[in-house]
Amino acid sequence: MTASPQTAAPPAKQAQFDHRWTPWAFVAPQLLIVAIFFYWPSVQAVTSSFYLEDPFGFGASFVGLDNYREALGSAEYRQIAGFTAFFAATVTALALGLGLLLAVKADAVLRGAGAYKTALISVYAIAPPVVGLIGMMMFDMHIGPFTRAAALIGWDLKVGIDYWDTAIALITVAVWKQIPYNFIFFLSGLQAVPAAVREAARIDATSRWRQFRDVTLPLLAPTAFFLLVINITYALFDTFGIIDVMVKDKPANNPITLVYKVYLDGFKGNDIGGSSAQSVILMVVVATLTLAQFRLIERRVHYG
């Protein structure tokens, strides 16, 4: 007797649960975390941004859009916003460019490739404040080797006093910290390019540059797009630790980013309403930016 199963095979990729609530039970912890650590604070920030409140929470008065008006109307805030945009663009461009360059070169290395890659990747393991500390020592105005090296070419590098000197130091350190991350992704992206495609490219293309531009780069596009989003987020938010350490907790006239300004006004200045309004502005900017990236750039990315 041939017993063939009468029930139809369940369609692939569709899990079966005994109860309709079981899947919710599985995702609940994750949703709870997102709700507690993202939605709840976000709602709080939006609410606080419309109030003027004493730090200890004895009373809050509704002030409408005053906090927003004050932030956007302040010349200092606009200047910090300008620097943040410049900083994010520069750090992203340099970190992506150098990461890609090193990955292409590492991909071509045959002997000692392991040591080379390890040396590049290991920097990624260093925590941002430690990176800041290293940067602070390298650019120290009394004993920093970079300061001394700059003096050799007649450049009086004054990190901590001169606005643009500090900007250069911050960008250098922030880029240095991010290169390994980009390097890892680009390298694995390059290694995923099939050997047959590479060989075909080598036959067809006239120069190595053409091979790279016409064949390798389009195949790397999904990786590059992912890294673009990550790097902008990094430059906007994760560089906080580096900035805090390098300006030594006293920003004075040194360049800072919008996130640092939120911290400065909220935590050091006890201005809850103003700092909440600034974080809402930042949330809107980042959401818009991410949306724009997906709408405009991702459409051109070809996922193999």
Next chain:
Amino acid sequence: MFRTASLVTVLTALGATTALAQTDITWWHGMGGRNGEVINEVAQKFNEAQTACHLTPLSKGTYEEALAAGIAAFRSGEQPDILQVFDAGAATIIAAKGATIPAEDLITGAGKPFDRNAFIPGVRSFYADASGKFIGMPFNSSAPIMYVNTAALAKAGVSAPKTWEEFEAIAPKLKAAGYIPLTASQLTWQFVENFKSRNNQQFATNGNGYDATEGTEIIVNDANTVMMFDKLKAWADAGYFGFYGAGWADNQKPFEEGKAALWIGSSGSFGGLAKTATAPFSADFLPYWQSLGAGKQSFIGGAALFAMAGKPAENTACTAEFFSFLTQPEVQKFYHQATGYVPITTAAYELAKSEGWYESHPVAEVGIKQLMLPAGDWTRGYRMGFFPQIRTIEEREFNRIFSGEVTPKEALATVQTEANALLAKFAKTAN
């Protein structure tokens, strides 16, 4: 090592609690390094001195972080019993009337004696309300003083300046002798706040902010303050004043290395400086302008302890016990000698003096002597909200002065405008 040590402390604390049913109180502070260790030693002395209460100090990072942590904890009902708040944060916590129990009420309410006049004049009003009642309990107190590289002055054949006029006269000689004549570590504290006190200049309307929060405006764009910064800029341009940014240590370093002849630091700096300075040093008062007066006492710097409201009665009683303990001359003397902060009661000062402490440590006496100089109309202190932010604005503008982006007049005008906007905002939140 550290972890093991703290684990042992915690276990001992827990053991002690269960064995004796003590009341546990907590103390959040913003001190690190050696000063943080001394706080633990003070707590230990208190715990050994009596059995009813057990005090546990906890470092919350810097002064600003301690205040922010205390505020956040208060909002969620988890406040410590005692919170250390620094000079610039005084207005914030004093304005929040329901957040603290005035130190004086706390001590007298517990039936313990409290005498305002036992405190040295310079600390009496800084953390007090307009009527003179102590809201905060002065704790670590310091004054900005001038450290002197004695070898440098000998080489240049000059003596330490008492006034800025004298400094102008000797600066070229110090420079010619190969030194940076002057550096200073915190311009906001030393050349704004204590320029006001030493020269008896009004710092804010409403009686330096004591009389009312509403309508208080800062006064920094006046002819005299602008003159002070014009001079500093001119000295910097002439090579008489070295400016190394807003960081404290960067400006202290040239003095430690023996490159600077004079450094304006804190009276609390000498303990550390004794270890790091490469040249022998002495200290003197922060100079004043002879053209403006005879040189008054300076504002107290440092921090005070505040008893947080909303704690059980037995905790509050323990806090009163601890505050009372802190006023004992022996305790004050210990803290003064272990840290370099000034003793805050006359009795403690006399005790240290009678034991010959200042004969072996003359620098340790400079700060307290400066705080005991004659008072003026404008030397009791200032009361301005959002003051940490005001200092941040000052730091930004002062860097711009020395990088040549703005003139001192422009910088101080900006500070005045932005600070007044913050003060107006603070007045709104305080109501």
